[in-house]
Amino acid sequence: MSQIACLGTHTITGLLSTAGRQFRDWTAGYRLFSHPRFEQDAIFGTARRDVLHRLPDDQPLISAIDDSILRKAGKHTPGVGWRRDPLGPPFQTNLFRAQRVLQISALLPEGPAARMIPIDFQDAPTPAKPRTNDPPECWQQYNEARRTHNLNTQAAQRLAALRHDLDADEPSRHRPLWISADGRLTNKPVLRQLPANTVFIGRIRGDARLYYPPPPLDHPVGRKPSYGLRTPTPEQLLHGHTVPWQEVTVTVSGQPRTFRIKTIAPVLWRTAGPNKPLRLIVIAPTGYRLRKGSKLLYRQPAFLICTNPELPVQAIVQTYVTRWGIEVNFRGEKQLIGVGQAQVRSAKSVQAAPALAVAAYSLLLLAAHRAGAGQPDGLQLPPPKWLERRAEPRSTTADLKREIRNELWGRGLHAHFCGFSATITFGPERTETALHLPSAVIYAPQ
Numbered sequence: 001m002s003q004i005a006c007l008g009t010h011t012i013t014g015l016l017s018t019a020g021r022q023f024r025d026w027t028a029g030y031r032l033f034s035h036p037r038f039e040q041d042a043i044f045g046t047a048r049r050d051v052l053h054r055l056p057d058d059q060p061l062i063s064a065i066d067d068s069i070l071r072k073a074g075k076h077t078p079g080v081g082w083r084r085d086p087l088g089p090p091f092q093t094n095l096f097r098a099q100r101v102l103q104i105s106a107l108l109p110e111g112p113a114a115r116m117i118p119i120d121f122q123d124a125p126t127p128a129k130p131r132t133n134d135p136p137e138c139w140q141q142y143n144e145a146r147r148t149h150n151l152n153t154q155a156a157q158r159l160a161a162l163r164h165d166l167d168a169d170e171p172s173r174h175r176p177l178w179i180s181a182d183g184r185l186t187n188k189p190v191l192r193q194l195p196a197n198t199v200f201i202g203r204i205r206g207d208a209r210l211y212y213p214p215p216p217l218d219h220p221v222g223r224k225p226s227y228g229l230r231t232p233t234p235e236q237l238l239h240g241h242t243v244p245w246q247e248v249t250v251t252v253s254g255q256p257r258t259f260r261i262k263t264i265a266p267v268l269w270r271t272a273g274p275n276k277p278l279r280l281i282v283i284a285p286t287g288y289r290l291r292k293g294s295k296l297l298y299r300q301p302a303f304l305i306c307t308n309p310e311l312p313v314q315a316i317v318q319t320y321v322t323r324w325g326i327e328v329n330f331r332g333e334k335q336l337i338g339v340g341q342a343q344v345r346s347a348k349s350v351q352a353a354p355a356l357a358v359a360a361y362s363l364l365l366l367a368a369h370r371a372g373a374g375q376p377d378g379l380q381l382p383p384p385k386w387l388e389r390r391a392e393p394r395s396t397t398a399d400l401k402r403e404i405r406n407e408l409w410g411r412g413l414h415a416h417f418c419g420f421s422a423t424i425t426f427g428p429e430r431t432e433t434a435l436h437l438p439s440a441v442i443y444a445p446q
Contacts, residue, residue, distance in 0.1 A: 033346075033349035067102050100125060186305070
């Protein structure tokens with residue numbers, strides 16, 4: 001609860017101060033992270049089972065997997081290394097020290113707007129590079145660790161662990177698992193180690209080389225070919241005229257949107273292997289305007305593959321569109337929950353501190369959904385006056401944080417939110433404003 005209600009920087013000191021333990025011994029607070037005193041898999045397993053409990057029996061578990069980076073300044077923090085700044089300009093590669101993490105979020109339908117719930121979180125560090133004068137054994141171990149502990153291999157392991165957990169529970173044993181990812185994780189280690197009863201939807205390059213299945217041979221002589229003729233590349237399919245355009249309607253941010261697509265199936269990709277037929281989908285660039293009456297601009301096209309060519313095209317596009325929810329999770333975790341702000345140095349604390357913060361964020365979203373506070377009308381704390389006219393499809397993370405503070409501190413501060421709590425009094429010579437401390441605390445952005 002301290003992780004959600006903390007007003008300042010979400011360090012261990014800040015969390016202890018929020019819980020009112022700043023004048024007590026801090027040893028237990030730090031040992032909570034440096035020693036394995038809480039089961040991370042059990043907490044995320046509770047969130048996963050809660051999501052599955054709210055899904056219909058015939059609906060698959062739609063999830064998204066992605067990696068992110070947490071800024072770190074310490075030079076001796078385990079697992080921290082130089083990373084590329086994703087917000088840097090395209091003409092200059094900026095680097096900073098950061099910790100890399102891997103997360104899986106599951107889709108929870110919530111009225112017109114769906115919400116992603118984190119169900120798995122793992123530290124994904126890069127192996128430390130030896131010095132130049134280190135013995136050859138160190139370099140051999142480093143090269144082996146690069147092959148076995150890279151991000152792609154760890155992503156495949158987390159997907160296999162998620163599928164194993166689903167099979168271990170009797171209610172979800174036969175439920176399909178749909179995973180969507182961006183181009184970073186659409187590669188050979190992930191596709192070739194994909195577990196059974198799992199569908200992968202990912203993004204590929206525009207110049208990817210795809211093939212048709214090999215035709216049957218009337219008189220087979222020698223080895224049977226694994227691939228047939230070359231198909232048009234996704235970029236060629238986008239600009240070509242051999243395949244007609246189709247229109248599919250999907251839900252984006254609670255509103256229906258129509259996309260123009262082209263698709264061919266089945267196709268083969270050497271990265272996925274000859275025994276994994278795919279469906280290729282090309283999504284045309286969508287137009288948008290920065291303001292009313294301005295010039296019509298276009299976004300980049302999208303090239304998708306799906307490991308189950310029999311799925312409806314509309315379901316594939318809808319699943320990939322909902323992948324944006326994991327990006328929203330990363331933004332809320334970093335900016336509002338304070339993931340990565342804890343200044344810890346031990347190897348176990350570097351993994352446990354952000355994991356516990358993400359688990360608290362996941363349980364907050366599930367508790368809001370269960371209590372009916374996932375919709376703006378379900379909140380007890382009224383919005384500020386300047387927010388009354390905004391129509392939001394669901395409550396934001398900031399709204400849920402303010403609701404938690406209202407429930408925790410509102411009664412203790414003797415605050416009654418039934419309109420304007422402060423009144424403006426006009427004196428004979430000057431204007432004075434009566435400041436209301438409870439409103440300032442509970443409506444605080446941090």
